[in-house]
Amino acid sequence: MSIEVRNISKSFGAFKALDKINLDLPRGELIALLGPSGCGKTTLLRIIAGLEQADEGSIILSGEDASHKHVRERHVGFVFQHYALFRHMSVFENVAFGLRVKDKKERPSEKEIRAKVTRLLELVQLDWLADRFPQQLSGGQRQRIALARALAVEPQVLLLDEPFGALDAKVRKELRRWLRRLHDELHISSVFVTHDQEEALEVSDRIVLMNKGRIEQIGSPREIYNEPATSFAYGFIGTVNEFRGRVEGNYVRVGEDLLPHGRTDLHDGSSVVAFARPHETEIVKGESREGVAAKVNRILNNGAITRVELIANGDARQGKKDYFEVEVTPADLAALELATGEHVRIKSRRLSLFGENETK
């Protein structure tokens, strides 16, 4: 099922959770709603499901306006962050619930229910837990049961609200991979909410990046990572070095230092934020006017790439980001002969600039 979000706004008192959101989600994709906490992503998900009412705008499911449809008529499967399994029912009964509450004429026979629940439990690889109660399961198992329960009613779309948020790192990674595999098998349109960029980048087909009730960028994980459209997107996804300063010709003046940039459409004197990924940043030694002065703090040498952590010199930072990170190849590292505490300069071949008040 395709989901269209039209002009959705929602406020909680004076707090604007969603501000005129427009979104087209085609069928069959696994989509991540990514953003920091409080950005409105969970509210948007709950509005799509019908668990929350939007102040204005409409939700169109499969081309049909569903804004005033009851939750139970929307055919969405919802998976909650804290599982929300029925605590007094066995795992089997939890999964069977959606089938048992169907109208008499639609309700499958006891035999069909048994077969279907068993099949779903096999799908989530937990058929051996059918007689247990939710409290006897681990968090990861509970969430898989919650997913099986949601799938039992054959929803048109699957909505997952921070599905792995309450799990520890290792289980999270495992379930992520498993969710991706499951999606490749079932091809059910899915939207999941997360604040974990790594999760979004790894699992989803497309990412909707949100901030303060607005959409910052929509794109594939590659696009989001490699071509961040806004300064927020740059700062939120991946590790990044951030410089704030003013434009001076072909340079950005950061404190007393000058960073070269390639853009020509900027006015002298305008405030900008410049970003560079660690692998796009380089360290230069010796007398040079170019680059931001910094001191080598730590050299982390684990793996093929060496990460060098630097501290900005006092005047350059002005209370902004203190640390820089640069990724150096072994060959470059040997040539540089870096030592901890050494004063160097950093600059970038691929500096991305955003005006202080610019969003695009």
Next chain:
Amino acid sequence: MAGAAAHLAPHSGSATRFEANVATRDAPWVKYTVLTIGLTYFVLFLMLPLVAVFAEAFRKGWEAYLAALVEPDALSAIKLTLIAAAISVPLNLVFGVAAAWAIAKFDFPGKQFLISLIDLPFSVSPVVAGLVYVLIFGAQGWIGPWLSEHDIKIIFAVPGIVLATIFVTFPFVARELIPLMQAQGRDEEEAAVTLGASGWQMFRRVTLPNIKWALLYGVILCNARAMGEFGAVSVVSGHIRGETNTMPLHVEILYNEYQFAAAFAVASLLALLALVTLAIKTYIEWRAGLNSSVETSS
């Protein structure tokens, strides 16, 4: 009352662990002093009166005991008590569930006020509660003249007694359910709705099983109070023998007439009710404890 939900889940075993540990154990004399004080108090103020009730009731033998109970006025008092409880308990059950549901699952203006208001019958003296009804429905009350014109009797009649009983037993069920339902949140209900359950299916299959032990507990306490209430009922009853006397009122009348054996015989019934209530309550706590120990054993 507010703490009642807490002792639905007793923490068994922690005392034993505390005692077995040399580092946390108290000196023996502390233990025995505390035990002695506690037990003496318990015997003096709880056990002794209870034993006295039954001893006095049977003082003149079985026949006198039975005679006091089957006497017409006593039977009518028992009947009236049962009627009052049979009406007020189901009403307060429905109200309690509705109020707890509204408070736990919805946000609305005046919610905090409603929570405080539910406690009113606990904080106000039962006598005042009775007087309020007299003031409204009595001959000199607000709608008293209208009622007497239409020949409707409320004060000094069964309806008044039922009303007073409802008032004093109003909070029991709601008070048990509110903290529990607030703690459980609405995730499970939301899950049920997304799975296609109707409002009634959601309540019967998800909400009710989750609150059933607290609900039973509230009903038991509500019933005990409904049958034992004296103050409020006394004000509105008018003490008409064989007509508007409940068991507690009947006990008082017998006692004032120096019929001690008969008074204690009826009182023993009330005491028995209390014991049965305690037994059921303990059973419910034990069952609820079993449930919660399953929940925490993961």
